[in-house]
Amino acid sequence: MDESKEPTVLDYVKALLMPWKGKPPALSAKQPTADQSLVEPKEDLSTSPDITTLEMKVEEKGEPVVFPSSAEERLKLPIGWRTLLAFVLAVIGQSFLEPPRQQVSVALIFYGLAVVALIFAVISKEWLLAEYADHTATPMAVTVNRNPILLSLPLLLLAFIFFSGNRFTTLNLTLWLAGTISLVAGFYLPSRTRLSLKSKIRSFFLAPQVIIRITPWSILVLLAIGLVVFFRFYRLSEVPGEMFSDHAEKLMDVADVLQGQTSIFFPRNTGREAIQMYLTALIAIVAGTKLSFMSLKIGTALAGVLTLPFIYFSGREIGGNRVGLLAFVLAGVAYWANVIARIGLRFPLYPLFAAPTLYFLVKGLKYRSRNDFIWAGIFLGLGLHGYSPARLVPMVVVAAVIIYLIHRQSEGNRREAVIALILLAITSLAVFLPLLRYALSDPEMFAYRALTRLGETETVYPAPVGIVFLNNLWKSMIMFFYKNGNIWVHSIPNRPALDVISAALFFLGSTLVVIRYIRQRHWLDLFLLVSIPLLMMPSILSLAFPEENPSLNRSGGAIIPVFILAAVGLDAVIRSIERRYSNGYQRIIPLGVTALLIFFISSANYDLVFRQFDRQFMAGAWNTSQIGAVIRGFSEAQGNPDTAYVVPYPHWVDTRLVGINAGFPLKDYALWPDQFETTLSETRAKLFVINPRDEDAVHKLQELYPTGWLYFYDVELEGKDFLLYFVPPAGTEDGTVQP
Structure with missing residues (x-):
């Protein structure tokens, strides 16, 4: 190494990987020291020319040490084989948990070796997971704009009063939106860059120009977007290919909305929140x-896509x-x-609103930003209008603040966090206001579905409640690796919730984050780990019906931390390769390994x-x-949709779904055998x-209509065949009319 040249930060940040002989020169005053921020999100260096720069705090027995930075010297470094070995062992272990064999004892051996x-x-010192450094933030402002807040109080009070009757109206919506906006305006801090933004807009209109900058990172982002959009929308009309009874209930609620019935809470089928309708x-x-x-x-697939940017931000x-x-x-x-x-x-409305809530909450605590707490409150309140498991997200928010308080000794930090939590709660309460009004007017209906799972409303606990809870907790925590439940309509029964490689990466990332927490005791690591069971509580708390746990739908909020931890694991695998191959053309090697792993996943x-899933779903759905x-074909041929009927039979098709699929969504085609005689006066086919x-x-129809024709409709899927009994129009009994 040329000693006449001032050492770069790159010479120091590699020290934990392999100490180098010789005492290094002192750090330049312009270079960051170990107590400076290394996780500033706006300057993340994973996309910079040298992705290993500034990734770790460097200190070896009190003194920084020099690490070789030339390509020739780096080639002498061994690849991070221990990290790679752990990953390979975890993949092998997880492969033994794939159905149908699921050899748990063998899998545990390999997972133990991975640890x-x-x-x-x-x-x-091969471990390459970057450590946190506390972000230096200015104290959170405590000033408020009193006038908008004072204006919001009567507006929200009037909105609360006029939300009676479980209806959205022009009046109560106007009062609610005006009151909520006024409340937010009173607490929200204006952006410091607002004037510069105005200047940029003015400059653009004076001299319009658009500069498009294409970088390797932007190409990767575009490829990632294309991949996930493909997975969300490919064959959307076919997978899944059939509805079941819950869909009929939803579409009946949507029909009510289209006919002008603007409910706040939809009580049909034990009650549903409003956003999806x-x-x-x-x-x-x-x-x-x-x-x-x-x-x-289309709506739920869009919700699934819109969740992903906030997973990225988190x-x-x-x-x-x-x-x-x-x-x-x-x-x-x-x-x-x-x-x-x-x-x-x-189902996807749970992670859709939980993701931004947690992102803005973490960002607010990390950077002591009041506006982020307001945004967290807005998304928390909206989530409560989405899917009932979101009612436990406030518990996750409180847990995050408690964990933050435990790890922060500064009295100022603690006071700010408590004030921020109160601000978040006030904001979310304003957004939740319409549903709060309904909950107070009809608490039994509002809480009915939750109480049937949590309490003994419909059945008694199958065992002591503490035992049921612990058993549910254990099943939920291993569902990523073992069994994700037995509910066929939204899962592949009794298989892991994650694929083989993702499960191994999740295990790797979780273990590394636990180690990092033990070493650094950073609140965010502990919250990331604790948030998983907390976000799965809607499934875990199915105490009266433990057979419904685990379930992918009620655990949907855990998608956020689970895949962040899996990404941490994948990042560690990439870093273990980059420690040797990260200069020049050598970057192709870790990039190629990453692309290959994503391809396999x-x-x-x-x-x-x-x-x-498609195969087993279609085998189970009618x-x-x-x-x-x-x-529909009969109706078009005969010019009449009203003389077709479906004879109900136990555990067979939902006749409302037949009408929806036939193009007559408000028509129920059910006709029970004791009603057959009512059709005798009908002269049409x-x-x-x-x-x-x-x-x-069949026998009864043959007695009533002896000139009718019986057909067997053969379906490719086993057990899905059905019979058609066609009765020709009156006066054509000679058989000249064909069905």
């Missing part, structure tokens, strides 16, 4: 998909831009996240979503779309759809 390898990686109604009109399964699926706060982008991709292609986003029910999840198509096992219905 040993990680410990040796840490001891040998209004979103689907909007899509039905704008996209022209009307009252259909596709309208539901991952960036944990480990920089690269961790954020990796979390974005892993969550975007994941079977778990894709299935709950495609099913057409409210994407392929595995493609198979899980578009083959395995083929109401085929029956609906038959009735008639079509009866019958379950093949319903011999009594």
Whole structure:
């Protein structure tokens, strides 16, 4: 090394990897020291020319040491084989947990060996997970704008009064929005860059020009967006291919909205929050998909996509831009996240609002930013209008603040955190106000579904409640590696929630974060780990029906920390390669390994979503779309949709779904056998759809209509066949009219 040249930071940041002989010269005054921020999100160096620069605090026995920076010297470094070995061992262990074999004892052996390898990686200073440095932030401002706040109080009070009757009206919506905006305006701090932004806008209009800068990072981001959009929308009309009864309930609620019934809470089918109903109604009109399964699926797929940017932002706060982008991709292609986003029910609304709530909460605590707490409160309040598991997100918020307070000794920090929590609560309460009014007027209906799972409203606990809780907790915490439950409509029963590689990366990332917490005791690491069971509590607390736990839908909020930790694990694997190959053309090696791993992960999840889940879902769902198509064809041929009927049979098709699929969403095609005689006065052609096992219905129809024709409709899927009994119009009994 040329001693005449001033040492760069690059010479110091590698010291934990391999100490070098000789005493280094002193650091330049312009260079960052160990107590300066290394995790400033706006200057994340994972995208800079040397991605290893400034990644770790460097101190070896009180003195920094020099690390070789030339390509020739770096080639002498061994690859991070211990970290790679831990990853490979975890992948092998997880492969033994894949159905159908699931050899738990063998998997535990390999996972144990992976832990040993990680410990040796840490001891040998091979561990490459960047540590935190506290961000230097100015104290949070305590000033408020009193006039908007004073204005908001009567507006919100009047809105609360006029929200009676479980209806949104022009008046109460105007009062609520005006009051909420006034409240936020009173607490929100103006941006310091507002004037410069105005200047930029003015300059643009004076001399319009658009500069597009294409960098390797922007190309990676575009590729990542394309990949996750593909996974969310590819074959959306086919996967899943059938509705079940819950979809009928949702579309009936949407029909109510389209007919002018603007409810705050929809009490049908044990009660539902409002956001999905209004979103689907909007899509039905704008996209022209009307009252259909596709309208539901477009809305939930969009929710799944919009969750991902906030997973990226949160991952960036944990480990920089690269961790954020990796979390974005892993969550975007994941079977778990894709299935709950495609099913057409409210499931993805839980992570959709939990993700920005947690992101702004962490950012607010980290940088002592009041505006971020306000945004967290807004998204928390909106989430409560989305999907009932979001009612436990306030518990996660409180837990985050408590963990922050425990790790912060400064009285000023603690006081600011408490004030910020109060501000967040006030904001979320204002946004939640319409549903709060309903909850107070009809608490039994509002809490009914939660109480049936948490309490003994419908059944008694199968065991002492403490034992049930601990058992549920254990099953939920191992679902990533073992079994994600047995609910076929939104999961592949009894398989891990993660694919083999993602599960191994999640294990690796979780272990590394635990080690980092032990070494540094940073509050964010502990919160990241604790948030997983907290966000899964809606599933864990199914104490009266423990067979419903674990469930991917009620655990959906845990998607956020789980895939951030998996990204941390993948980032550690990449770093273990970069410690040797990160200069010049050598960067192709870690980049190629990353691309290969993402390819394998994407392929595995493609198979899980578009083959395995699709196949088992269609085997379990009733083929109401085929029956609906038959009735639609009959209606077009005969010019009449009112003389087709579906004869109900236990545990068979939902006749409301037949009407939706036939293009008549408000028509229930059910006609029970004891109602057959009511059709005798009808002279037009008639079509009866019958379950093949319903011999009594067939015999009764043959007695009533001896000139009718019975057809067996053969379906490719086993057990999905059905019978058609066609009755020709009156006066054509000679058989000249064909069905």
